[in-house]
Amino acid sequence: MKYNAHEYQKYATDFILAHPACCLMLDMGLGKTVITLSALWDLLLDEFAVGRVLIIAPKRVAATTWPQEIEKWEHLTGITYSVVMGTEKERRAALIKPAFIYIINRENVAWLVEIGYFRFDMVIVDELSSFKSYQSKRFKALRKVRGSVKRIVGLTGTPGNLMDLWAEIGLIDKGERLGRFITRYREAYFVPDKRNQMVIFSYRPKEGAEEEIYDRISDICISMKARDYLQMPDLIVSDVEVAMSEAEKKKYDQLKSDLVLPMDDGDIDAASAVGLSNKLLQMANGACYDENGKVKKIHDRKLDALEDLIEAANEKPILIAYWFKHDRDRLIERFGAVPIDTAEDIEKWNRGQIPVAIIHPASAGHGLNLQSGGNHLVWFGLTWSLELYQQCCARLYRQGQEHTVTIQHIITKGTIDEDVIRSLMAKNCTQEAIMAAVRARIGGSVESRDDVYRI
DSSP: OOOOOOHHHHHHHHHHHHOSEEEEEEOTTSOHHHHHHHHHHIIIIISOOOSOEEEEEOHHIIIIIHHHHHHHOGGGTTOOEEEEOSSHHHHHHHHHSOOSEEEEEGGGHHHHHHTTOOOOSEEEEESGGGGOOTTSHHHHHHHHHGGGOSEEEEEESOOOOTTTHHHHHHHHHTTTTTOSOHHHHHHHHEEEOSEETTEEOOEEEOTTHHHHHHHHHTTTEEEEOHHHHSOOOOEEEEEEEEOOOHHHHHHHHHHHHHSEEOOTTSOEEOSSHHHHHHHHHHHHHTEEEOTTSOEEEOOOHHHHHHHHHHHHTTTOOEEEEOOSHHHHHHHHHHHOOEEOOSHHHHHHHHTTOOSEEEEOGGGSOTTOOOTTTOSEEEESSOOSOHHHHHHHHTTTSSTTOOSOEEEEEEEETTSHHHHHHHHHHHHHHHHHHHHHHTBOOOTTOOOOOOOEEEO
8 A cells, every 4th residue: 555644644754763762642543653664664774774673562553553554555665574472482483583673562571681682773662651660570671671772762642641751751761851760750840649657659740840841851752633633523522420329329338438338148348449449430330249259239320321322322333331341241231232352343343233332441452443333432331541541432533433423421420430530531631731742843734623522
C-alpha cells in the first residue's frame, strides 16, 4: 500500500530523525507505528545511522501490529524483522536471525537483558506508560542498558500523571531533565498529600511544579490529539444513574463501614483498602464474590437500566465494557451477549453480526479496531485505570468511525461508582494539561474542535 503521509505525520517522523532521544505522545488513531517505521527506514537504509533496532511493545501489538505494518507499506521495502516471542528456544533463535528490527513483548525485556544479548543501538518503546513504575523489573532492566543505546523513542497516547513522568522521561534522557533519583524529583516538585503519621501514601505537586516540569521536557516531547489533525466524529458522553433500594444500600454501607457483610453460606469481606474497593465496585454492579469465591446477588439495577438502553438502541449494535467475571456471566445470561475474545469475534462485530457484545478493558487495548461494527459503548462496570478506560473508548472513537460515538456510564448513586467516574474525569484533565504543554504546532493543521459533549 502506498503511504500518503499527512503533514503531522511528516512532522513527527522528522522529529524522530532530528532527536536521538525523544517521546511522541500521540493520540490513538494518528498512526504512530507507520510514523516511527518511516523514520527507521531512513535511519537504517538511507542514513545508515543505526544497524539493529529493538521494538518493545504489548504482546498482541508485538506479535501482529508491528509485523503487519512493516509488510503493509510500500515505502518500507527492505526492512527485515524478527519477532522475539514464544518459548525461550524460539526467542533465542529469533535473536540470532539476521534482521534490521527485532520485536519483543515488554514482559521479556528483563530476560533479554539477563541473558546478556542486548545488542541494539536503537530502541523503540511502544506504550512508554507501561514503564512508569521505577520499581518494576522491566524498568530496571532497560535502565541498566540504556547507556549502550544511541537512539531511543518513547511512544504513548497516555503519558501518565506527573509522578509517572519521572520514570518514563528518565528512560528517554537518562535523567537529564527530571533528575536521576526519584527522591530528589519528589522533593523538588511535590509535597506529601495523604499520609498516616510517617507513612506517606501519595504526593501532590507544588505550586508551579506542573509548568516547570512541562517546560523541562518540552524540547524532546511532542504531543498530538487526534481531533486536532483528523476529521473525528462527534463524541457524546453521559451517565445513566440507578439507585439501590434501602435494604440493598444498607448492605453496601455495612460492608463499607465494617469490612464484612454476613451472608448465608459465606460472608463478603474485605481485608484491605484495595480489597474493599473491589468489593464495593462489585456491589455497585449488583453481585459480589463471598469468602468462598461464590457469587452473591445483591441487585439487578444496572441490568435493568442496560435493558432499557439496548431497547432504545432499536437493534443497533451495542458494545458493553465489564470488569468482573460474574458481570460477564450475568450479561451473557440476561442478554445473550457475545464476548469479544478472538479475531473471529472481532470480524463478526465489524460485519455487524453481533447485536450485543461485551469486552473487558484489559483485552480492548492497543491495536484493536472495532469502529466498523458500531458506535455505542456502555460501561456496565468501571475501572480505576485511566489508560484502560481511554484505550477501550478509543476502540470505537477513532479514525474511520463514520457516526457520532455515544459513551454511557451506568452509575449506581451513592456508591464508589461516583468516585471512580470523578477520578477518571479529573485525571483526564491532568492528561490534557500534559498533552497541551508539549503539543506540536504545525502549519496548516486542523484546529481543535469542541466536539466532545458531556451530558
